Amino acid sequence: MALDKIGIAKRIAKELKDGYFVNLGIGIPTLVANYIPEGINVEFQSENGVLGMGPFPYEGEEDADLINAGKQTITTLKGASFFDSAMSFGMIRGKHVDLTILGAMEVAENGDIANWKIPGKMVKGMGGAMDLVASAENIIVAMMHVNKAGESKILKKCTLPLTGVKCVKKVVTELAVLEVTDQGFKLLERAPGVSVEDIVKATEAELIIEGDIPEMQF
Amino acid sequence: MINKKVNSVEQALEGIQDSMTIMLGGFGLCGIPENSIAELVRKNVKDLTCISNNAGVDDFGLGLLLHKKQIKKMISSYVGENAEFERQMLSGELEVELTPQGTLAEKCRAAQAGIPAFYTPAGYGTEVAEGKEVKVFNGKPHILEYAFEADFSIVKAWKGDEAGNLIFKGTARNFNPCMCGAAKITIAEVEELVPAGELDPNQIHIPGIFVQRIFQGEKYEKRIEQKTVRKRE
Numbered sequence: 001m002a003l004d005k006i007g008i009a010k011r012i013a014k015e016l017k018d019g020y021f022v023n024l025g026i027g028i029p030t031l032v033a034n035y036i037p038e039g040i041n042v043e044f045q046s047e048n049g050v051l052g053m054g055p056f057p058y059e060g061e062e063d064a065d066l067i068n069a070g071k072q073t074i075t076t077l078k079g080a081s082f083f084d085s086a087m088s089f090g091m092i093r094g095k096h097v098d099l100t101i102l103g104a105m106e107v108a109e110n111g112d113i114a115n116w117k118i119p120g121k122m123v124k125g126m127g128g129a130m131d132l133v134a135s136a137e138n139i140i141v142a143m144m145h146v147n148k149a150g151e152s153k154i155l156k157k158c159t160l161p162l163t164g165v166k167c168v169k170k171v172v173t174e175l176a177v178l179e180v181t182d183q184g185f186k187l188l189e190r191a192p193g194v195s196v197e198d199i200v201k202a203t204e205a206e207l208i209i210e211g212d213i214p215e216m217q218f
Numbered sequence: 219m220i221n222k223k224v225n226s227v228e229q230a231l232e233g234i235q236d237s238m239t240i241m242l243g244g245f246g247l248c249g250i251p252e253n254s255i256a257e258l259v260r261k262n263v264k265d266l267t268c269i270s271n272n273a274g275v276d277d278f279g280l281g282l283l284l285h286k287k288q289i290k291k292m293i294s295s296y297v298g299e300n301a302e303f304e305r306q307m308l309s310g311e312l313e314v315e316l317t318p319q320g321t322l323a324e325k326c327r328a329a330q331a332g333i334p335a336f337y338t339p340a341g342y343g344t345e346v347a348e349g350k351e352v353k354v355f356n357g358k359p360h361i362l363e364y365a366f367e368a369d370f371s372i373v374k375a376w377k378g379d380e381a382g383n384l385i386f387k388g389t390a391r392n393f394n395p396c397m398c399g400a401a402k403i404t405i406a407e408v409e410e411l412v413p414a415g416e417l418d419p420n421q422i423h424i425p426g427i428f429v430q431r432i433f434q435g436e437k438y439e440k441r442i443e444q445k446t447v448r449k450r451e
Contacts, residue, residue: 047319048245049389056448063247064440065376065388071246071299072446082388084395084423085245085271086327089320093338112343123307123316124298130346131320134339135283 001193002174003216008142010035010218011189012101012172015140016042023047023092023132025102026070028142032101043079045097047128049088052080069128089128094134100136102129104143104168106158109184109205110166113141114160124165133164145173145202152204154178154185175199177216183208189216222382222432227257230405230433234370236263237290241366241397242270242280243373245444246299249390251374251407253435258283265290269366271322271393272296273303278441283311293366294342295319299443308343318346321363323393324347328365330428331399335364369399374435375424378408379417382426391423399428407435 003011007029016022016032018040033055036042044053046068053068056076062073083091084189091097106114113133114127133139146152154171171178176199177189186208190199192215200207224230231254234240240258245252258266259282266289273292274281281300281370283289291313297303306312317325318340328336337360351362373394376387384406386394398404421436426432 022255046389048248049392056446058450062442062445062447063388064442065390067246067248067389067443069245071248071443073442073444074446082386082391084386084391085319085323085393086396089323093320117345120308123304125294125296125316126318126346127296128319130318130344131338131340134342162344189289206305 001191003191004174006031007191008174011177011216012140012142013037014218015099015170016040018042020098021045021051021096022099022101023097025129027103029101029103030070031083045091046074047088047092047132049083049085050074050076050080051083052077054080058068066104066206089131092128095135095137097136099138099140100132101142102132104141104153106153106160107141107143107168107171108158109180110157111166111180112158113163113168114158116164119161124201129163133167136167139168140170140172141168142172142211145175152202154203154205156205175202181208187213189214191216219381221380222426222429223380223411224431224433227253227280227407227433227436229390229408230431231257231261232255233403234258234261234263234296237265237267238263238369239267239367241368241371241401242268243392243394243397244279245271245389245392247275247279247433247441248396249374249386249392250274251372252438253407254451255279255282256371258288259286261401262286262288264288267291267293269293269326269368271319273300276302287311288326291315293317295322307348323396325363325366326393326396326400329367330387330396330398333365335362337362344416366400369403370403371397371399371404373397373406375406375408377410377412377417378432379426381414382406382432383417383422383431384408384424384429385421386423395424398424403430404428405430406425406432408432409435409438
């Protein structure tokens with residue numbers, strides 16, 4: 001069965017490694033913070049200027065001066081720090097953040113990503129996404145494999161305006177885990193109960209499929 | 219001590235005229251200069267170019283200026299929270315220059331620090347890079363971006379003293395420090411204004427040299443955009 005958003009977040013959480021500084025985008029990526037594997041320490045950076053972000057506050061303890069990049073009220077953990085926007089993106093462009101997890105509308109087989117604009121329809125802006133994807137060494141995309149009309153969002157070439165070029169390393173969807181290689185998308189894992197055929201059918205891009213494809217483990 | 223204190227928001231915003239370019243601090247509704255925005259609405263200055271990460275929401279922050287059509291052009295990174303903004307932009311009434319957030323911050327910092335331009339990898343290969351010079355450093359393409367040129371910069375801090383020294387709180391810091399001294403005149407509004415000597419020089423985030431006028435805001439609503447809480451166990 002295809003995963004829900006929580007399933008995607010749980011699978012991505014397995015990519016976290018001890019000592020990582022991680023930037024989480026808005027949407028599914030935010031959920032990843034709830035499923036940090038036991039025994040590892042990671043620290044979350046939010047590009048509006050906080051390192052060491054903690055869980056949401058208890059009712060009545062929210063502080064208007066303490067939010068994340070999604071404008072949600074948050075708390076901080078021991079060892080946290082605040083800084084201005086220029087320093088925050090210095091941290092990002094300077095490759096001090098180890099892993100970036102973000103959402104996407106489309107990803108292409110060369111690692112291009114589109115997630116900020118639908119011409120004529122929706123223009124919300126890129127926020128910090130272009131800075132993040134241009135600099136991060138390790139970018140994982142959390143997204144749905146197909147759109148509401150059933151069309152694949154895993155493409156040979158992006159159709160929407162790009163956010164960054166040749167930058168995505170891995171994609172986790174409700175159906176599969178894909179790695180972006182020099183030859184294109186390589187199918188690494190299937191969601192539980194989802195067949196390789198189901199994944200191929202839902203994917204516009206060519207998939208590199210080698211041997212038996214294991215089911216995701218959680 | 220050079221005294222930067224002015225007695226009212228009216229005095230602080232003296233000289234702001236139609237068609238000027240103004241930087242405004244804040245991220246979402248966090249750390250925005252609320253009192254100064256209210257005064258800009260009252261002054262009814264028009265055709266402004268505003269440099270600010272976001273554009274407020276429909277009935278607060280820069281949304282108040284948009285509602286009265288006082289803004290000709292916005293330079294921002296993310297404007298998704300404001301329906302009126304989207305309407306004015308898609309209809310062509312409002313000119314918009316969307317800029318990657320890190321580039322936006324650096325264009326402020328560059329202006330503050332006397333750096334006329336810089337190269338960044340952000341936006342290479344996208345619409346943002348169109349018409350911009352590209353240069354390869356260490357095998358990676360970067361685009362040339364220029365420092366902002368603005369008439370006024372309006373920031374909000376937590377505490378300040380009469381010398382213009384500023385201390386920010388939490389994530390209300392965001393763009394505010396980068397915008398200090400990044401325009402011809404910097405106006406700081408603070409929640410608490412104290413006499414010089416009362417703030418510990420070790421704790422100052424922005425030295426008063428970057429601030430020309432400082433005043434204590436009359437009141438702060440500090441609206442929360444996305445109140446998110448968890449249940450007590």
